Amino acid sequence: MVLRKSSKIFLSVIKALFLRELNTRISIGKSGLFWTFFEPFFQIFIFISIRVAIVSNGSNSVTTFDYAIFMASGFIAFNMFKNILSGATGAFAANKALFNYKQVKPIDTIFGRLLLEVFLSSIIVLLFLFIGFLFGYNVEPQNIVMVFFAYVWILVFSFSIGLIVAIGNIFFVSIGKFVGMFSFALLIFSAVFFPINNIPPAVQEILLYNPLVHFMEMIHGYYIYELDDRFVDYQYMLYWTITPLFIGTWLYIKLEKRIISQ
Amino acid sequence: MIELKNVTKYFRTNQGKRYILQNVSLTLPDGNIGILGRNGTGKSTLMRMLGRIDFPNEGKITSPNSFSWPLGLGGGFVGNMTGKANVKFVCGLYGKSYEETKEIITLVQDFAELGNYFEMPIKTYSSGMKGRLSFGLSLSFDFDYMLIDETLSVGDARFKVKAKEALLKKIENCHILLVSHDMNTLRELCQSGLLVHEGELEYYENIDDAIERYKEINKS
Numbered sequence: 032m033v034l035r036k037s038s039k040i041f042l043s044v045i046k047a048l049f050l051r052e053l054n055t056r057i058s059i060g061k062s063g064l065f066w067t068f069f070e071p072f073f074q075i076f077i078f079i080s081i082r083v084a085i086v087s088n089g090s091n092s093v094t095t096f097d098y099a100i101f102m103a104s105g106f107i108a109f110n111m112f113k114n115i116l117s118g119a120t121g122a123f124a125a126n127k128a129l130f131n132y133k134q135v136k137p138i139d140t141i142f143g144r145l146l147l148e149v150f151l152s153s154i155i156v157l158l159f160l161f162i163g164f165l166f167g168y169n170v171e172p173q174n175i176v177m178v179f180f181a182y183v184w185i186l187v188f189s190f191s192i193g194l195i196v197a198i199g200n201i202f203f204v205s206i207g208k209f210v211g212m213f214s215f216a217l218l219i220f221s222a223v224f225f226p227i228n229n230i231p232p233a234v235q236e237i238l239l240y241n242p243l244v245h246f247m248e249m250i251h252g253y254y255i256y257e258l259d260d261r262f263v264d265y266q267y268m269l270y271w272t273i274t275p276l277f278i279g280t281w282l283y284i285k286l287e288k289r290i291i292s293q
Numbered sequence: 294m295i296e297l298k299n300v301t302k303y304f305r306t307n308q309g310k311r312y313i314l315q316n317v318s319l320t321l322p323d324g325n326i327g328i329l330g331r332n333g334t335g336k337s338t339l340m341r342m343l344g345r346i347d348f349p350n351e352g353k354i355t356s357p358n359s360f361s362w363p364l365g366l367g368g369g370f371v372g373n374m375t376g377k378a379n380v381k382f383v384c385g386l387y388g389k390s391y392e393e394t395k396e397i398i399t400l401v402q403d404f405a406e407l408g409n410y411f412e413m414p415i416k417t418y419s420s421g422m423k424g425r426l427s428f429g430l431s432l433s434f435d436f437d438y439m440l441i442d443e444t445l446s447v448g449d450a451r452f453k454v455k456a457k458e459a460l461l462k463k464i465e466n467c468h469i470l471l472v473s474h475d476m477n478t479l480r481e482l483c484q485s486g487l488l489v490h491e492g493e494l495e496y497y498e499n500i501d502d503a504i505e506r507y508k509e510i511n512k513s
Contacts, residue, residue, distance in 0.1 A: 040388065043387070043388035044386055046385060047383075047386045050385060051374070051385075054371070058374050058375070131346055131362045132362050133346050133360065134386060134387070291346070291347070
């Protein structure tokens with residue numbers, strides 16, 4: 032058997048893992064195909080509907096921008112972050128049997144799940160755009176390039192955090208549990224439901240330590256005409272992306288063999 | 294050829310480190326090698342390390358050859374995917390083209406004799422059926438070395454005969470690393486033997502010598 036090039040092996044492994052993750056979800060039952068796409072869609076849809084209903088009925092309903100679009104643009108990105116994180120947490124343990132195939136490296140399983148998440152999120156974005164268009168919302172972003180860039184950035188951010196959590200979870204199971212609880216709390220403190228401008232300055236200062244707030248503000252600022260990115264600290268975001276990426280990669284290179292042997 | 298250089302392997306337990314190999318250096322010439330040793334001495338771990346799906350704590354194992362996954366291994370199958378989809382997945386891992394994949398699917402289907410079950414989820418399979426599927430899958434790929442871990446006894450009596458015939462035919466073109474407690478199987482399939490004993494590794498060019506030594510160890 033001819034030994035193949037490592038880049039080629041990597042690509043075929045990622046492709047196979049992605050198809051397997053997708054197949055695993057689709058084949059859960061008779062309506063597997065439907066729920067694979069619509070479960071995450073409905074989850075987000077319900078959240079957005081509740082939030083929009085509260086805003087339009089509440090006393091502070093003097094919003095100058097469309098809350099539905101505000102919620103959808105940010106929450107899809109947040110959901111992607113949350114799912115990549117939880118997917119990465121269990122990726123090594125769930126795919127342990129696959130390490131019997133020599134060309135499957137643990138990190139490939141994270142890539143496989145990440146790709147699936149990107150794929151599902153893209154479908155959800157398209158569904159929302161379609162529905163928004165159908166019901167006459169103004170779904171056109173202010174700056175589509177920057178919104179796209181923000182989505183890619185949060186993807187890299189999610190991967191680097193996910194990698195560290197995945198490695199940590201192998202050696203200390205409590206980390207995975209902690210992340211599960213934490214990511215739910217993050218939903219409330221990540222400026223997904225409100226623009227940071229609406230918050231008292233004293234609380235603003237604290238919330239801005241959370242890198243996700245910056246990502247959400249960036250997406251909202253570039254999507255919605257009435258909002259801007261005045262609170263976004265791009266340097267802070269960069270630190271939060273590069274540092275975990277560096278630490279995660281370093282830990283991974285150090286510990287790859289131990290993860291396979293576990 | 295497989296080369297071991299200052300290889301040390303241990304497991305951490307509550308009672309401290311339990312050594313499987315302690316600073317072993319050895320060169321194994323190509324051939325069908327049987328791995329012997331008492332329960333818990335680390336035969337399977339050794340086989341996995343030689344096939345480079347497990348790694349020593351210190352030292353290096355190198356080889357220019359390609360190795361299979363442990364043959365007959367049912368792990369890695371997804372329960373709610375069909376047998377066919379699982380076969381496709383492994384083909385994908387090895388970067389097989391569409392035609393090659395189709396060919397392998399036919400081969401596995403014919404060999405495993407699962408009938409309609411081939412298109413049904415793995416979770417509906419009996420353990421014997423799973424074993425047959427993975428055995429057929431392993432035989433459909435070409436490697437320099439096949440790793441076999443006491444899994445020659447899958448399926449019913451008729452399938453056992455068929456599996457053995459297929460395996461004998463397969464090893465005309467490749468070598469095997471076989472872990473087994475069955476001396477007859479070892480004699481039949483292997484020329485040389487590797488004995489794991491108290492952190493040491495003993496290589497015997499003739500499998501009979503290895504079996505002889507193994508019996509000696511068992512007596513004491």
